[in-house]
Amino acid sequence: MKWLFSVRCRVTGLNVEKLINEARKRGLVLKKARREQNRALTVELSPRDYGPFQSLAGEMGYEIGPAEPLGPLRLIRHLSHRAGLWTGICFALALLIWSLGYVWQIRVENAGPYAGEIRLFLEENAIRPGIRRSAVDLEALRESLEWRLPKVKWVRAEWAGVTLRLRVEEGTPPPTTETDDARMGDVAAAEDGVLKRLTVYAGTPAAKPGDLVKKGQVLIRGEERGKNGETVPVRARGEAVARAWITVRVRVPAVEYVSLPTGRSQERRILQTPAGSFCAASEDGYLICERTRTVLPVGGAWLPVFFTRETRTEVWLEKRERDADAVRAEAEDAALIALEKAAYPHEMVDKWLNCGMIEGDNMIVTATAEIEKDIGRRRLRNTP
Amino acid sequence: MRLNEIVPRESAAGESRALWTGRREVIIEGHRGLFSYETRCIRVRCREGLWTVTGDGLFIDHFGPEDLLIRGSVHAVALEGETV
Numbered sequence: 001m002k003w004l005f006s007v008r009c010r011v012t013g014l015n016v017e018k019l020i021n022e023a024r025k026r027g028l029v030l031k032k033a034r035r036e037q038n039r040a041l042t043v044e045l046s047p048r049d050y051g052p053f054q055s056l057a058g059e060m061g062y063e064i065g066p067a068e069p070l071g072p073l074r075l076i077r078h079l080s081h082r083a084g085l086w087t088g089i090c091f092a093l094a095l096l097i098w099s100l101g102y103v104w105q106i107r108v109e110n111a112g113p114y115a116g117e118i119r120l121f122l123e124e125n126a127i128r129p130g131i132r133r134s135a136v137d138l139e140a141l142r143e144s145l146e147w148r149l150p151k152v153k154w155v156r157a158e159w160a161g162v163t164l165r166l167r168v169e170e171g172t173p174p175p176t177t178e179t180d181d182a183r184m185g186d187v188a189a190a191e192d193g194v195l196k197r198l199t200v201y202a203g204t205p206a207a208k209p210g211d212l213v214k215k216g217q218v219l220i221r222g223e224e225r226g227k228n229g230e231t232v233p234v235r236a237r238g239e240a241v242a243r244a245w246i247t248v249r250v251r252v253p254a255v256e257y258v259s260l261p262t263g264r265s266q267e268r269r270i271l272q273t274p275a276g277s278f279c280a281a282s283e284d285g286y287l288i289c290e291r292t293r294t295v296l297p298v299g300g301a302w303l304p305v306f307f308t309r310e311t312r313t314e315v316w317l318e319k320r321e322r323d324a325d326a327v328r329a330e331a332e333d334a335a336l337i338a339l340e341k342a343a344y345p346h347e348m349v350d351k352w353l354n355c356g357m358i359e360g361d362n363m364i365v366t367a368t369a370e371i372e373k374d375i376g377r378r379r380l381r382n383t384p
Numbered sequence: 385m386r387l388n389e390i391v392p393r394e395s396a397a398g399e400s401r402a403l404w405t406g407r408r409e410v411i412i413e414g415h416r417g418l419f420s421y422e423t424r425c426i427r428v429r430c431r432e433g434l435w436t437v438t439g440d441g442l443f444i445d446h447f448g449p450e451d452l453l454i455r456g457s458v459h460a461v462a463l464e465g466e467t468v
Contacts, residue, residue, distance in 0.1 A: 016421065017417075017419065017421050020418045020421070020444075020447060023447075024417060024418075024448070024449055025417075025449075029446070029448050029449075031445065031447075032443065033443060033445075033447055034444075035421050035423050035443070041421075
């Protein structure tokens with residue numbers, strides 16, 4: 001078994017074998033006894049055995065050197081001379097222990113729509129990062145939150161180190177019971193269109209392919225004929241594919257503003273330092289102007305001092321009409337892009353652009369697409 | 385069954401024993417002290433005579449009351465001229 005703590009010493013004298021044998025007789029265990037020269041020997045032994053070994057060597061006339069610590073003992077002796085390090089470690093430990101008495105993070109888990117409400121509650125009760133842990137009563141906090149959030153099944157408040165963790169479990173609302181009349185219903189058109197295909201899974205068809213149907217018109221009636229010829233209410237189900245149209249309207253500016261110089265200009269030289277900017281001349285009161293700046297770093301990369309030359313040119317804005325063909329082309333492109341976005345995910349059967357017209361300072365273009373989609377939507381019996 | 389179980393240490397009845405592991409180390413059990421110690425040759429007293437361990441860079445890694453461990457590059461181990 002290796003020793004965790006040991007010391008090494010050097011023994012000098014004639015016939016060191018005698019010393020080793022005498023140490024054995026006295027029950028001293030020697031480690032790593034190395035013969036260096038004819039008269040020298042280095043040996044390792046436990047710190048407890050060093051005293052008896054030293055006195056034994058003295059009795060037998062051997063010269064023994066000072067004990068040199070090894071392993072952790074050496075590290076401890078090495079560190080014992082560094083007071084600053086120990087002070088820093090003690091200070092860090094004290095800081096750590098002190099910081100453990102405070103709340104540094106508040107984590108709200110699984111709160112869903114109640115997260116904001118819980119945050120507001122914590123703010124109202126001054127529970128925020130930085131307060132002492134002893135100031136937070138977890139049981140009272142849990143009860144208050146459960147009382148305040150009645151739709152919550154339970155709240156768990158616990159510590160995770162320096163984090164206050166609030167876990168919320170929402171209650172499951174009971175299922176709504178539908179009456180037979182409510183469950184029975186028709187399939188009606190959600191928008192205008194020309195019916196192309198009507199597939200009925202349950203119910204009685206109320207329209208046929210090729211019909212022009214209006215929004216709200218019943219396509220599949222929620223009733224079927226019974227065995228004895230009576231009418232039985234059912235929940236209508238089916239697929240009503242129709243050609244429908246979507247229209248988008250795009251507005252593009254037909255005029256543009258151009259800046260023209262008035263002939264007046266001003267040149268300023270500014271010295272910028274961390275303490276502020278210094279300039280001999282004040283700014284002229286131009287209503288609209290363009291600036292041109294040239295910055296020269298005076299202090300190089302390390303000193304933030306800059307010399308800036310600024311030229312201000314006064315301009316006025318002139319309103320000009322843009323080229324009509326270019327504006328129309330831009331508006332048409334924008335309309336087609338908007339149409340594709342509006343039609344997604346349905347495939348467009350056909351599309352066309354209406355002529356652009358000027359309205360004020362804008363050109364307006366309308367684009368229309370014909371698409372195929374299922375326009376059938378279930379409508380409950382008691383829904384108007 | 386291990387050799388130590390066939391010939392246990394207690395059955396040696398005071399006789400010494402040398403265990404040679406490769407060329408790295410030799411354990412001598414039941415010794416009676418060191419006779420001579422050099423880096424090329426270590427002689428150990430025992431009841432039967434002298435254990436002689438020869439090699440290069442030999443040193444005593446452990447020296448206890450009853451056993452000792454010699455490490456280094458071991459070439460030969462002998463007892464009173466009788467090869468072990």
